[in-house]
Structures are given as C-alpha cells and as structure tokens.
C-alpha cells in the first residue's frame with residue numbers, strides 16, 4: 465500500500481492537479497506539496513506526497529557510476 | 538528513470554558485494570521493496586553473495602489485528618457503509634472477511650483513496666466509515682481529509698500505525714540478529730531520515746533509505762555493507778530524488794494536528810508503545826470507535842486467536858521467510874488465504890506466490 469508512482473503535473477487548480485501516469489490522466493490532491501506544472505510528483509492513494517527531484521536523480525546515477533568506477537550511466 | 542534498472546550496473550554492484558565476502562542479515566519493512574526483490578530475482582542473487590534479507594512488519598494490512606478486522610465487519614453488519622482499500626477486503630477475520638459480509642448484502646465498498654470516501658459521504662445519508670489502514674505514506678492524506686472537516690456522516694476507524702516504534706521493538710526483541718536496516722522509501726518521503734537515527738546511535742545499526750528500482754535496492758545493500766565494513770552506523774539516503782532529511786514538513790504538520798500517538802498491538806507483536814494513531818481531541822467527532830461504541834461493545838476485552846497454523850506473526854517479525862511456513866502454497870493460496878500475508882499485495886507470502894512456480898502452474 466506504500467506503493468507510490470511518479471506522474472507528471474499537467475495542470476493545477478487549487479488543491480487538485482491533473483497528472484499524467486505515462487499516458488493515463490488522473491486528478492490527484494496536491495495540497496501536501498508545492499508542485500508546479502511540468503514537475504514529476506510521487507502519487508499515493510490519490511495524493512501527491514512529494515515532488516521528484518530530477519537533478520538529484522541524475523546525481524545519484526552519477527554517484528553510482530563513480531562508486532562502480534565505470535561509464536555505464 | 539529506466540536507468541535505475543540498468544543490468545550492467547546491477548551486475549557491477551553484485552560483483553562488488555561478492556568481493557566484500559559478506560555474511561550479513563538485513564531487514565526491510567516495505568511490501569514494495571519485497572516486490573522488487575522477488576520480481577527481479579534479487580533475493581537469490583543476494584543470498585549467493587552472503588546477504589540474507591527479511592521483510593519484517595512492512596505490510597500495513599498484514600499487521601492489522603484480527604480485532605480491527607472484526608470491528609470493521611461488526612460495523613458493516615450494523616448497517617454502516619464501509620469504505621476500505623481493496624487489499625483489506627479479503628483478509629480473514631475470525632470467521633469471515635469484509636468480502637464475505639459484502640456477499641451477505643452488507644454495504645462494503647472499495648475506494649482508491651480517502652477522498653472517495655468523503656465524496657461518498659457527501660452523496661448518501663447513511664453513515665460512511667473509512668477503515669484507515671496504512672503507515673506514514675498513507676496517513677497524511679487521511680489527516681488532510683479529516684482536517685477539512687468532512688460531512689457529519691463520515692467517520693474514521695483508525696488502524697494507522699507508524700514505523701519507527703516497530704523497528705525499535707524488532708531490534709529490542711532481538712530474535713533476529715540484524716546487520717542493517719533498509720528503511721522504506723515512501724514512509725521516509727514523509728518522515729525524513731531523522732526519526733530513524735536513534736537506532737544507529739543507541740543500537741549501532743547501519744541504515745539506508747532506499748528506493749524501489751532494482752538498482753536502488755542493490756545500491757542500498759552496498760551502502761549498508763560499506764557502513765558495516767567501515768565500522769559506521771548512521772542513516773544514509775540512497776533515494777535522494779524523493780527523500781529529504783526533513784521529510785515532508787507539510788505532511789508531518791497535518792498528521793501531528795489530526796492524530797495523537799497511542800500504544801497498539803501489531804499482528805505477531807505485543808503492544809508497541811506509541812506505534813498507533815488515534816484522532817486528536819479536536820477531531821474526536823470523526824472517531825468511529827466513539828461514535829459507534831454500542832455496536833463495538835461486544836468486541837471489547839475479547840481475545841482473538843491467530844488462524845490455526847498460520848505463521849504470519851513470525852514472517853512479520855522476520856524470524857522465518859514465507860517459504861518456511863508449512864501451509865504456503867498448500868492449504869494457503871491467494872484464492873484461499875489463511876492469513877493476511879497471503880492476501881495483501883504487500884504481504885510476503887502473496888508476493889512469493891505471485892512470482893513463484895505455483896502461480897505459473899495454475
């Protein structure tokens with residue numbers, strides 16, 4: 465039940481945003497985040513619980529790459 | 538995000554782990570982690586390099602007690618409209634499940650989130666009871682809904698629980714010698730890394746907050762192994778793209794406003810201090826246990842036995858793995874579950890069954 469899935473914010477109106485889960489559009493409650501249009505949010509049970517930090521994602525992969533001493537990422 | 542599934546990188550991490558010559562036991566507390574481990578075949582891969590991973594109490598439906606299931610059924614039978622997450626509906630109570638109650642004609646409805654239950658209460662005049670099950674990932678959404686003061690015919694049967702006190706209980710019970718903890722990524726999205734720090738400081742346990750792709754988990758294991766090798770014990774965050782040390786302050790604030798901690802029992806555990814959540818004074822009017830005290834009176838003080846032969850308790854404490862239960866895939870299957878660990882999509886018995894040869898043979 466702690467499954468939460470990233471979705472892209474398409475539109476925000478008050479506490480409700482229309483988000484895109486890879487082609488499927490849904491309305492979710494974004495009152496727990498400061499998400500803006502264009503960002504990815506992590507959605508759980510109809511609520512966005514956090515904004516996904518794309519920069520951190522890239523850095524994490526770069527760090528993995530460094531630790532593993534390769535050029536895979 | 539697909540690079541978090543990169544096969545070549547995964548092989549490299551496993552190779553690194555092999556070189557470390559490990560013999561360690563780790564625990565995670567999250568059904569989604571278990572799903573990743575089993576679905577992608579990571580468990581045998583890790584075993585092969587000396588890493589044994591147990592699930593622990595990381596399945597909110599599984600740790601919900603028989604008494605709480607019975608309370609939900611009693612309220613359905615007393616004529617309330619029960620709204621519940623799909624995972625809960627088939628969990629066996631003493632004699633039947635919510636799904637059986639529904640078949641008998643009682644009003645039990647599956648909802649995707651709490652807002653669906655509030656909307657329903659707006660539309661119908663009957664009492665709508667939401668069965669609130671879930672850890673810190675789920676609780677903020679419930680708290681938001683309650684803080685908005687839903688219609689008067691809405692109430693909450695809180696079965697919510699919080700993770701850090703359960704980890705403390707596991708560590709202090711000492712049944713399994715743990716070399717490290719993999720903390721749940723989405724619970725941590727809400728609470729951050731600080732509430733786990735005492736486990737490293739007081740009990741010397743290395744911890745990592747990991748995401749849910751195969752590379753996240755493998756890297757999480759590597760980070761724990763490194764901590765152990767270097768003699769460290771702290772909380773590392775692998776899932777940085779989503780988890781901040783401070784968590785989600787808005788969510789924490791609304792949870793604190795709407796809920797107070799309470800001592801509750803978890804399936805397979807004794808009462809764990811401050812591990813449950815009850816509505817705070819300002820929101821008592823939404824407490825289903827108070828509103829329907831008379832309907833629930835019969836259950837007070839009753840003892841509820843675990844299903845005969847079911848070893849969910851030990852599975853949830855990480856003492857055994859699902860395959861060690863003699864009933865697994867024999868008398869206990871997803872179509873005829875004996876315990877909740879075979880019902881919930883987050884239960885380790887149901888996850889193992891789903892990806893095992895038993896499921897294919899069906």
Ligand code: SF4
Nearest residue numbers: 848849862869876886
């Ligand atoms: S396999 Fe079934 S009976 Fe055994 S522990 Fe799991 S849920 Fe209980």
